[in-house]
Amino acid sequence: MTTATTAPGLEQSPAWSAALYARVQQFYARQMQLLDLGEAERWARTFTEDATFAVPTLPEPARGRAALAAAARRTAAELAAAGQRHRHFIGMLDVRPRPDGAVDVRSYAIVYASQTGGASQVHRVCVCEDVLLHQDDGELRVSARTVTRDDLA
Amino acid sequence: MTTATTAPGLEQSPAWSAALYARVQQFYARQMQLLDLGEAERWARTFTEDATFAVPTLPEPARGRAALAAAARRTAAELAAAGQRHRHFIGMLDVRPRPDGAVDVRSYAIVYASQTGGASQVHRVCVCEDVLLHQDDGELRVSARTVTRDDLA
Amino acid sequence: MTTATTAPGLEQSPAWSAALYARVQQFYARQMQLLDLGEAERWARTFTEDATFAVPTLPEPARGRAALAAAARRTAAELAAAGQRHRHFIGMLDVRPRPDGAVDVRSYAIVYASQTGGASQVHRVCVCEDVLLHQDDGELRVSARTVTRDDLA
Numbered sequence: 001m002t003t004a005t006t007a008p009g010l011e012q013s014p015a016w017s018a019a020l021y022a023r024v025q026q027f028y029a030r031q032m033q034l035l036d037l038g039e040a041e042r043w044a045r046t047f048t049e050d051a052t053f054a055v056p057t058l059p060e061p062a063r064g065r066a067a068l069a070a071a072a073r074r075t076a077a078e079l080a081a082a083g084q085r086h087r088h089f090i091g092m093l094d095v096r097p098r099p100d101g102a103v104d105v106r107s108y109a110i111v112y113a114s115q116t117g118g119a120s121q122v123h124r125v126c127v128c129e130d131v132l133l134h135q136d137d138g139e140l141r142v143s144a145r146t147v148t149r150d151d152l153a
Numbered sequence: 154m155t156t157a158t159t160a161p162g163l164e165q166s167p168a169w170s171a172a173l174y175a176r177v178q179q180f181y182a183r184q185m186q187l188l189d190l191g192e193a194e195r196w197a198r199t200f201t202e203d204a205t206f207a208v209p210t211l212p213e214p215a216r217g218r219a220a221l222a223a224a225a226r227r228t229a230a231e232l233a234a235a236g237q238r239h240r241h242f243i244g245m246l247d248v249r250p251r252p253d254g255a256v257d258v259r260s261y262a263i264v265y266a267s268q269t270g271g272a273s274q275v276h277r278v279c280v281c282e283d284v285l286l287h288q289d290d291g292e293l294r295v296s297a298r299t300v301t302r303d304d305l306a
Numbered sequence: 307m308t309t310a311t312t313a314p315g316l317e318q319s320p321a322w323s324a325a326l327y328a329r330v331q332q333f334y335a336r337q338m339q340l341l342d343l344g345e346a347e348r349w350a351r352t353f354t355e356d357a358t359f360a361v362p363t364l365p366e367p368a369r370g371r372a373a374l375a376a377a378a379r380r381t382a383a384e385l386a387a388a389g390q391r392h393r394h395f396i397g398m399l400d401v402r403p404r405p406d407g408a409v410d411v412r413s414y415a416i417v418y419a420s421q422t423g424g425a426s427q428v429h430r431v432c433v434c435e436d437v438l439l440h441q442d443d444g445e446l447r448v449s450a451r452t453v454t455r456d457d458l459a
Contacts (some may be wrong), residue, residue, distance in 0.1 A: 018328035022328060023171065025174065033247055119304065121427070180402075239394055240456065242397055273428050
């Protein structure tokens with residue numbers, strides 16, 4: 001994916017637009033807020049039905065909304081049991097529309113963790129590489145996500 | 154306010170626009186920079202005259218520009234005396250225009266603290282829920298703000 | 307530069323636009339990703355040929371792409387040798403076009419550091435003041451950058 005970030009001048013292509021950039025920002029804001037609110041089913045619906053989600057700690061990507069929602073529910077329950085809150089803060093979005101209308105987005109994702117009655121701190125620093133698709137209902141959804149963690153080799 | 158974040162598809166409503174999204178981002182950038190610069194009066198003028206500001210550590214919301222400016226001056230003096238700087242970093246803005254033209258914005262606010270000659274760290278992780286109003290002078294201003302802290306139950 | 311952040315209402319000037327705001331965000335996303343990827347030459351080309359870059363730890367600003375690229379290469383090598391990764395996370399952009407077409411941008415820059423096999427944390431909290439120029443090839447480039455660090459007096 002490195003090459004995707006190094007070609008100069010793509011923001012000048014006809015497909016890149018300020019309107020798309022703002023929509024993508026709004027998309028991530030809502031998606032991450034749903035996750036952090038523990039709204040697992042609604043969060044899962046921000047992915048396509050058969051979306052893949054690859055993380056470095058699993059040998060295979062998770063696939064499909066049911067698996068994603070189950071993972072989100074599990075994490076929400078673990079955090080609640082531990083008296084912790086997580087916030088996923090996405091930024092530095094490099095938005096690159098493809099000729100076929102899909103949108104490649106490479107962003108930084110900082111995860112903050114707070115302990116109830118305790119301190120807040122940086123939990124993870126990640127890079128998030130997504131493929132977003134325009135859907136028939138007018139929404140953007142993630143069809144493929146690959147997350148890497150800066151603390152892992 | 155949870156429901157405000159879970160209705161799907163509102164970015165497709167006629168009222169949501171990329172132009173509004175960028176304006177709201179620019180608004181928060183200037184507002185928080187004024188606060189962190191200790192420009193208490195100018196910061197207070199980014200709120201409506203009778204704005205309310207609720208935080209979890211006060212039993213009642215602060216109300217009105219004079220009270221807000223006084224609180225900002227007090228905090229600026231305390232930080233200066235302690236050799237500290239704060240930066241308020243807002244992001245993940247979920248921007249939802251209402252039919253009446255007001256704009257609900259739910260965002261994440263990370264406060265960083267740096268000690269002169271020392272270290273920088275995460276100080277607070279907050280959620281900020283604002284009502285923004287379009288004003289006759291063409292500006293946006295906050296009429297009501299509610300801040301919650303992730304480290305408090 | 308303080309005054310640049312305090313004049314009210316400049317986002318209402320004809321020159322400020324949501325389109326410019328999004329372009330500036332996209333510019334920083336790509337510029338910082340190139341830096342963090344160690345793409346020193348390509349990163350240097352996001353500055354004008356004779357750009358200046360002032361930091362508090364050097365008595366004189368660095369000047370020109372060759373000097374910038376050399377500094378970026380040196381930092382990338384040092385981080386790799388130490389098993390560390392840095393991410394530059396820019397936000398809170400106050401974007402102020404000048405009448406001559408140059409664009410003043412004052413932003414916050416958080417630098418996160420992660421140790422391979424270890425923890426991630428806030429490394430630096432900085433303020434970044436840039437002059438961006440529209441170039442003949444349609445790109446924005448930085449002609450002058452001044453970075454301050456919150457942990458230094």
